[in-house]
Amino acid sequence: MNIIPLFIVLPLTVAFIIPMISRKFIKLPDVLGNLTTLTLVFLSVSVIGKTGVYMIGGWKMPLGINMVIDGLSVLMLVTINVVAFASTLYSVDYMKMYTSKLRYYSLFLLMLTGMNGVVLTGDLFNLYVFLEIASIASYALVGFGCEYDELEAAFKYLVLGIVASSFILFGIAVIYGSVGSLNMAQISEVIKQRGMNNALLFAAALFLMGFGLKAALVPFHAWLPDAHSSAPAPISAMLSGVLIKTLGIYTIIRVVYNIFGISERLSLILMIMGTLSMVIGVLLALGQWDFKRLLAYHSISQVGYVILGIGLGTPLGILGGLFHLINHSVFKALLFLNAGSVEYATGTRQMEEMGGLSEKMPVTATTSLIASMSIAGIPPFNGFWSKLIIIAACIQAGHPVLALLAVIASILTLASFMKVQKYVFFEKLKEKWNDIREVPLLMCVAMVILSVLCVFMGLLLIPAAWNSFLNPAVQVVLEGTGYALRVLGQ
Amino acid sequence: MIGMTLIVKTIAQWIKSFIFLYGVYITLYGHLTPGGGFAGGVIMVCSFILLTLAFGKKKVLSKLSKALASELDSIGSLIFLAIATLGMSIGGVFFGNFIQKNIPGREFALLSAGMIPLCNIAIAIKVGSSLFMVFIILAVLRVVEKEGRLEMIQTEMREDE
Amino acid sequence: MLIGSIIALETSDLLAAVISIGTVGLVSSVIFLFIGAPDIAIVQVVVEVLVLVVMIRATISKDLTTISGDRELFGVVVSIIMLAVIFIFGIKVFSDIPQFGTNIISLFEGAPSNVYLSQGLKETGAPNIVSSIILDYRAYDTLGEATILFTAILGALAILRQKTKRKTKGK
Amino acid sequence: MIYALCLILFLIGLYGVLVKKNIIKIVIGLIIMDYAINLFLLLVGYKKNGIPPIISKGDDIAEFARNSVDPLPQALVLTSIVIGLGVIALMVAIAIRLYERNGTFDITKMRRLKG
Numbered sequence: 001m002n003i004i005p006l007f008i009v010l011p012l013t014v015a016f017i018i019p020m021i022s023r024k025f026i027k028l029p030d031v032l033g034n035l036t037t038l039t040l041v042f043l044s045v046s047v048i049g050k051t052g053v054y055m056i057g058g059w060k061m062p063l064g065i066n067m068v069i070d071g072l073s074v075l076m077l078v079t080i081n082v083v084a085f086a087s088t089l090y091s092v093d094y095m096k097m098y099t100s101k102l103r104y105y106s107l108f109l110l111m112l113t114g115m116n117g118v119v120l121t122g123d124l125f126n127l128y129v130f131l132e133i134a135s136i137a138s139y140a141l142v143g144f145g146c147e148y149d150e151l152e153a154a155f156k157y158l159v160l161g162i163v164a165s166s167f168i169l170f171g172i173a174v175i176y177g178s179v180g181s182l183n184m185a186q187i188s189e190v191i192k193q194r195g196m197n198n199a200l201l202f203a204a205a206l207f208l209m210g211f212g213l214k215a216a217l218v219p220f221h222a223w224l225p226d227a228h229s230s231a232p233a234p235i236s237a238m239l240s241g242v243l244i245k246t247l248g249i250y251t252i253i254r255v256v257y258n259i260f261g262i263s264e265r266l267s268l269i270l271m272i273m274g275t276l277s278m279v280i281g282v283l284l285a286l287g288q289w290d291f292k293r294l295l296a297y298h299s300i301s302q303v304g305y306v307i308l309g310i311g312l313g314t315p316l317g318i319l320g321g322l323f324h325l326i327n328h329s330v331f332k333a334l335l336f337l338n339a340g341s342v343e344y345a346t347g348t349r350q351m352e353e354m355g356g357l358s359e360k361m362p363v364t365a366t367t368s369l370i371a372s373m374s375i376a377g378i379p380p381f382n383g384f385w386s387k388l389i390i391i392a393a394c395i396q397a398g399h400p401v402l403a404l405l406a407v408i409a410s411i412l413t414l415a416s417f418m419k420v421q422k423y424v425f426f427e428k429l430k431e432k433w434n435d436i437r438e439v440p441l442l443m444c445v446a447m448v449i450l451s452v453l454c455v456f457m458g459l460l461l462i463p464a465a466w467n468s469f470l471n472p473a474v475q476v477v478l479e480g481t482g483y484a485l486r487v488l489g490q
Numbered sequence: 491m492i493g494m495t496l497i498v499k500t501i502a503q504w505i506k507s508f509i510f511l512y513g514v515y516i517t518l519y520g521h522l523t524p525g526g527g528f529a530g531g532v533i534m535v536c537s538f539i540l541l542t543l544a545f546g547k548k549k550v551l552s553k554l555s556k557a558l559a560s561e562l563d564s565i566g567s568l569i570f571l572a573i574a575t576l577g578m579s580i581g582g583v584f585f586g587n588f589i590q591k592n593i594p595g596r597e598f599a600l601l602s603a604g605m606i607p608l609c610n611i612a613i614a615i616k617v618g619s620s621l622f623m624v625f626i627i628l629a630v631l632r633v634v635e636k637e638g639r640l641e642m643i644q645t646e647m648r649e650d651e
Numbered sequence: 652m653l654i655g656s657i658i659a660l661e662t663s664d665l666l667a668a669v670i671s672i673g674t675v676g677l678v679s680s681v682i683f684l685f686i687g688a689p690d691i692a693i694v695q696v697v698v699e700v701l702v703l704v705v706m707i708r709a710t711i712s713k714d715l716t717t718i719s720g721d722r723e724l725f726g727v728v729v730s731i732i733m734l735a736v737i738f739i740f741g742i743k744v745f746s747d748i749p750q751f752g753t754n755i756i757s758l759f760e761g762a763p764s765n766v767y768l769s770q771g772l773k774e775t776g777a778p779n780i781v782s783s784i785i786l787d788y789r790a791y792d793t794l795g796e797a798t799i800l801f802t803a804i805l806g807a808l809a810i811l812r813q814k815t816k817r818k819t820k821g822k
Numbered sequence: 823m824i825y826a827l828c829l830i831l832f833l834i835g836l837y838g839v840l841v842k843k844n845i846i847k848i849v850i851g852l853i854i855m856d857y858a859i860n861l862f863l864l865l866v867g868y869k870k871n872g873i874p875p876i877i878s879k880g881d882d883i884a885e886f887a888r889n890s891v892d893p894l895p896q897a898l899v900l901t902s903i904v905i906g907l908g909v910i911a912l913m914v915a916i917a918i919r920l921y922e923r924n925g926t927f928d929i930t931k932m933r934r935l936k937g
Binding site for chain 3: 110133154177182199
């Protein structure tokens with residue numbers, strides 16, 4: 001159990017050390033950053049199948065802060081760290097476009113620390129603190145290029161993010177005022193004993209607004225397209241791939257299922273929000289010509305699928321939602337890295353200006369083809385399986401309309417990505433791109449790793465992998481407020 | 491513009507060490523009286539801010555340069571983290587309080603409460619230096635118009651990039 | 652405080668706005684002192700001073716000192732309606748929270764604060780219970796807090812650096 | 823009733839963020855929201871005629887525990903003040919940089935990116 005704090009300590013130490021490195025050792029931050037994320041990948045794989053509670057400082061449960069590791073946390077940990085590793089690998093060459101790599105790596109690792117902390121913690125206020133670490137690092141990273149658009153996107157993101165954080169903190173304050181504790185398990189226990197009242201409902205509404213803002217669900221999605229398209233490519237991959245899921249979806253699952261306990265009304269709200277995001281996101285994406293902006297709108301839509309699946313509340317729906325969550329992390333990160341490669345080579349994000357790049361950039365073109373088919377839900381790639389499960393779950397739960405909408409959104413996604421493939425990679429090569437080259441080796445390696453994952457992640461559904469990885473996470477969600485008993489019993 | 495009038499300068503000269511000392515006091519006695527590392531660190535910074543406002547930036551930066559502040563920032567955080575990790579290696583748990591904290595009869599002494607004073611000092615260093623940097627980078631910055639476009643000027647100081 | 656904050660938002664003079672927000676902060680620090688939180692009062696005062704100095708130096712020294720800007724009536728009306736809805740909902744809520752002046756921890760046996768108060772000195776050795784919480788019971792939060800400050804400063808430095816992009820290929 | 827005042831303060835801040843068109847005003851609105859939450863947390867922990875949670879020499883511990891205000895919200899507020907400070911620093915940095923690029927604090931002139 002002693003390795004759990006390492007998820008926080010390791011990236012934090014490296015993040016504190018990196019700014020002190022002299023600029024003579026130009027390679028050192030690259031090496032350190034990648035080593036850290038690689039180690040974290042191994043660590044996170046090594047905790048698969050473990051459960052337990054780690055009490056920080058040795059204090060008993062409600063006194064101190066505790067870290068909880070269970071199926072859901074492990075699922076998130078593995079996803080976060082794998083995507084983070086691919087992103088740092090990609091950054092080695094990509095971030096040569098910007099100055100101040102030291103600060104970039106430091107901020108990146110701080111963001112990673114924040115996300116790991118959010119996933120591991122078992123304390124409500126501590127969750128807020130780590131959520132703020134991750135958010136603040138991401139505000140700075142979105143504006144990292146300091147161009148006008150980037151700063152503006154960063155400011156918009158910052159303002160909405162702080163409003164969201166304020167809602168969350170206010171919710172925590174209301175909960176503390178009516179329960180008197182901050183430990184998630186204890187809160188859940190007390191709520192179960194005394195039942196819901198208005199104050200707790202108000203807190204739940206505040207949480208939904210706050211986390212919904214962080215997850216960019218549809219009424220609150222305004223910041224996402226700007227922020228995700230303006231950030232440097234590896235950061236976009238992190239933001240779209242894992243940050244919105246950790247700060248938004250994971251926290252919603254924890255709060256709604258494990259603390260308050262799911263009810264008809266909450267489930268309905270989640271399903272409505274999910275469906276709205278799914279449909280509106282994809283409709284908005286259709287008209288986009290900016291490569292990264294298009295991807296950003298698709299993020300909204302795909303997050304809608306996840307929330308829809310989770311909101312259904314049936315075992316199949318939750319399985320589909322969680323599976324789609326990790327699938328989306330992988331293929332959306334890959335797509336953003338592809339977009340970054342195209343931008344790196346051509347210097348533009350407008351799709352009309354591109355064309356025929358598959359001749360010159362075979363690796364990028366192949367990997368992006370895989371990712372596009374995956375996001376559009378074409379068999380045998382991973383996106384197909386998770387979408388199939390979600391649609392089946394909708395029908396099983398008696399919501400054929402939702403299933404139909406999910407299918408329509410999927411078809412529209414396919415259309416949108418056919419457009420991407422056609423304009424960017426196929427067609428004839430334009431004159432002005434005659435002298436571009438494939439991106440450097442490490443960037444290719446990062447993309448290939450993710451695309452291999454895309455192809456083989458369907459295998460997670462075979463029984464052996466399913467039992468050790470996906471099923472524990474589904475069980476955690478299903479047990480609902482049983483979480484309290486399990487954690488307090490440790 | 492180098493500083494303010496003579497009166498301000500003289501008084502600032504007298505007061506600054508008292509403010510600094512008060513900050514140190516607040517930090518060290520944080521576990522006994524109100525206050526603590528954070529408040530102490532901010533108060534220490536206030537003495538530097540007073541100096542900056544009174545004498546201009548050059549004099550202050552000669553005492554505490556930006557690079558040093560940046561390093562102190564990292565070092566303070568690292569000390570705090572190191573205390574936490576030492577708790578793990580000595581005390582067995584992350585953030586374990588590894589120094590004996592309850593010596594009988596010495597409950598209100600300066601050297602009590604285990605790692606709390608150490609943490610206070612680390613936080614004071616960290617907070618002090620980082621807020622000093624905030625002040626320097628934000629408050630001394632000027633946006634001026636230069637050759638038709640706006641530009642940020644950090645007067646007589648080069649960014650380290 | 653309420654009046655101060657409304658002035659801060661509505662005045663068209665930037666200096667007045669910043670100073671009124673400073674007033675709001677100082678008044679809240681006095682309130683903190685009266686409700687038995689000297690630690691927070693100290694921190695609030697010094698932070699307020701710092702924020703005020705930074706805000707004044709960073710914003711007022713720009714050439715513009717007044718704010719103009721016409722607002723769209725529609726947006727204002729919509730937001731006021733939204734806020735009113737939250738307010739009405741919120742008012743109901745406070746009847747479910749224990750009355751002001753009665754402590755939640757006295758109503759709820761398992762609250763950790765009861766232990767902090769009765770066992771804090773014995774278990775941590777620090778007579779200042781707030782200190783013992785932030786640096787011993789919940790030291791992990793404080794680590795996060797220090798990290799946030801570090802992150803924010805690093806981010807500010809990164810945003811304000813002078814040269815930002817190298818020349819890219821293909822441009 | 824006093825909680826309602828906190829809520830009003832919070833909503834005033836939110837109103838500033840939503841309606842105002844000037845970056846500095848938005849920053850001020852966010853600061854006000856911060857104050858409101860801090861105040862609310864501390865008020866939740868208040869007890870009538872409570873004493874500060876600091877033991878002085880010769881106090882009876884049981885007596886003290888009965889009279890003292892709740893120390894946990896104070897610890898939380900301390901953290902939240904620091905978080906607010908960090909956020910303000912970053913926000914002002916971005917605002918200055920935007921001003922440098924743009925020459926104005928008015929956001930109606932800079933909403934080129936549409937949501």
